[in-house]
Amino acid sequence: MQVTSEILERAIEQLTKLPGTGRKSAQRIAMHLLKQSDDYVFKLAQALIDLKESVDHCSICHNISDQNPCSICSSVKRHTGIICVVEDPKDVYTIEKTGEFNGRYHVLGGTISPLDNIGPDDIRIKELMDRVHDEEEEVNEIILALNPDSEGEATSYYINKLLKHHEIDVTRIAYGIPMGTELEYIDEATLSRAFSSRNSF
Amino acid sequence: MQVTSEILERAIEQLTKLPGTGRKSAQRIAMHLLKQSDDYVFKLAQALIDLKESVDHCSICHNISDQNPCSICSSVKRHTGIICVVEDPKDVYTIEKTGEFNGRYHVLGGTISPLDNIGPDDIRIKELMDRVHDEEEEVNEIILALNPDSEGEATSYYINKLLKHHEIDVTRIAYGIPMGTELEYIDEATLSRAFSSRNSF
Numbered sequence: 001m002q003v004t005s006e007i008l009e010r011a012i013e014q015l016t017k018l019p020g021t022g023r024k025s026a027q028r029i030a031m032h033l034l035k036q037s038d039d040y041v042f043k044l045a046q047a048l049i050d051l052k053e054s055v056d057h058c059s060i061c062h063n064i065s066d067q068n069p070c071s072i073c074s075s076v077k078r079h080t081g082i083i084c085v086v087e088d089p090k091d092v093y094t095i096e097k098t099g100e101f102n103g104r105y106h107v108l109g110g111t112i113s114p115l116d117n118i119g120p121d122d123i124r125i126k127e128l129m130d131r132v133h134d135e136e137e138e139v140n141e142i143i144l145a146l147n148p149d150s151e152g153e154a155t156s157y158y159i160n161k162l163l164k165h166h167e168i169d170v171t172r173i174a175y176g177i178p179m180g181t182e183l184e185y186i187d188e189a190t191l192s193r194a195f196s197s198r199n200s201f
Numbered sequence: 202m203q204v205t206s207e208i209l210e211r212a213i214e215q216l217t218k219l220p221g222t223g224r225k226s227a228q229r230i231a232m233h234l235l236k237q238s239d240d241y242v243f244k245l246a247q248a249l250i251d252l253k254e255s256v257d258h259c260s261i262c263h264n265i266s267d268q269n270p271c272s273i274c275s276s277v278k279r280h281t282g283i284i285c286v287v288e289d290p291k292d293v294y295t296i297e298k299t300g301e302f303n304g305r306y307h308v309l310g311g312t313i314s315p316l317d318n319i320g321p322d323d324i325r326i327k328e329l330m331d332r333v334h335d336e337e338e339e340v341n342e343i344i345l346a347l348n349p350d351s352e353g354e355a356t357s358y359y360i361n362k363l364l365k366h367h368e369i370d371v372t373r374i375a376y377g378i379p380m381g382t383e384l385e386y387i388d389e390a391t392l393s394r395a396f397s398s399r400n401s402f
Contacts, residue, residue: 002297004264004271007256011248017241019233020226027291032220033252034265040218041253045246047212051234052242055208063205064235070205090228096203 062107062124064089079103081140087111111151112158120158141169148175263308263325265290280304282341288312312352313359321359342370349376
C-alpha cells in the first residue's frame with residue numbers, strides 16, 4: 001500500500017485515539033477538516049490546546065472550572081447547605097441543565113470499584129467529609145446522585161454509612177420509571193425499584 | 202444553567218461541528234482529552250493544523266498528497282497506461298489497501314448529481330480527458346471504480362460515452378455478492394446485478 005500523504009496519515013492516527021473513533025471515523029473527520037476553512041480548523045486546534053493549558057479544577061467541589069473556586073461554589077445565589085454528590089464533571093453539566101438544583105456539588109472523580117482496584121481513598125470521599133466538617137459550609141443535606149449501577153450503589157452506601165452519626169439528611173435522587181416511556185419496555189430491575197420506592201399519591 | 206468552564210464549553214462547541222459528533226460525543230471527547238497527557242493533545246492539535254497548512258493535491262491525479270506529483274504518480278513501479286477513476290481520495294486509500302491495483306488513479310472529486318446541481322464540469326472529467334489525450338501517459342485502460350449508486354452509475358455512463366471513440370478499454374470493477382455473506386441476506390438489486398454480470402466458471 002502506498003500512502004500519498006504522511007501528514008494526513010498522521011492526523012488520522014491521532015484522531016483514531018479519540019474515544020468512539022475508529023479508523024473510518026478518523027478518516028472521515030480528517031477529510032472533512034481538509035474541506036473546512038482554515039479559520040475553523042485553527043479554532044478547533046486552539047480550543048483543544050486551551051483545554052489542556054487553561055482548564056483548572058475548583059478546590060471546593062473539584063469540578064472542572066476556569067477559575068478557583070468555580071462559578072457555582074462562589075455564587076451567592078446558590079444554597080451553601082446542600083451538597084449534591086456526583087461521580088463525574090459531566091454529571092454536573094447534566095444536572096445543571098434541568099435547573100432543578102440550586103445547591104453546590106461535590107465531584108468524586110469516580111466510584112468505589114473493588115474489581116478495578118478503586119477504593120474509598122482513591123476518590124474524593126475524604127474531601128467530602130472535610131466539607132461536611134467545615135463549619136462555614138453549614139452542610140445540612142447531602143444528595144447522592146450517583147449512577148444506578150453496582151459501583152454507584154456501593155459508593156452511595158459507603159458515604160451514607162460515614163454520615164450516619166452526623167446531623168445531616170442523606171437523600172438520594174429517585175430511581176424509577178423514566179418519563180414518556182411505556183411500562184412494557186421497562187427492565188425488571190427498574191420496575192422492582194419503582195415498586196419498592198413508591199410514594200403516596 | 203451555570204457553566205463552570207467557558208474553555209471546556211468552547212472546546213465542546215468546536216468538536217460538535219465534526220461529522221458524526223453530537224453534543225454528547227463532543228462532551229465525551231473533551232472530557233477524555235482533559236485526562237490525556239499534554240503531549241498527546243498538543244500532537245493532535247498540531248496534526249490538525251498541519252493538515253490544513255501543509256497538505257496539497259497532486260496535479261496529475263488530484264489525490265491528496267504532501268508532494269506534487271504524488272508518490273503514486275511519480276513512482277516508476279506503477280503502470281502508467283491504466284487509470285482507475287474514483288470519486289474521492291478515501292477511495293484511493295481503500296483500493297491501495299487491497300494491493301490489487303498497480304496503475305495510477307484519477308480522483309474526480311465528486312459524481313454527476315443533477316439534484317445537487319453538480320454537472321460534468323463541476324468534477325474533474327475534463328482533467329481526465331486531458332490525461333487520456335496526453336501522449337506521455339499512453340492510457341490504454343480506464344477502470345471505473347465509482348460507488349454503485351445512481352450518481353456513480355450516471356457518472357460511469359457519462360465517462361464511458363466520452364471515451365467511446367478513443368482506442369481505450371473502459372472497464373468497471375465488478376459489482377455482485379460480497380465475499381463471506383449468505384445469499385439470504387443480499388438485497389435484490391445486488392442479486393439482480395450478480396445474475397446479469399455472471400461469469401463462465
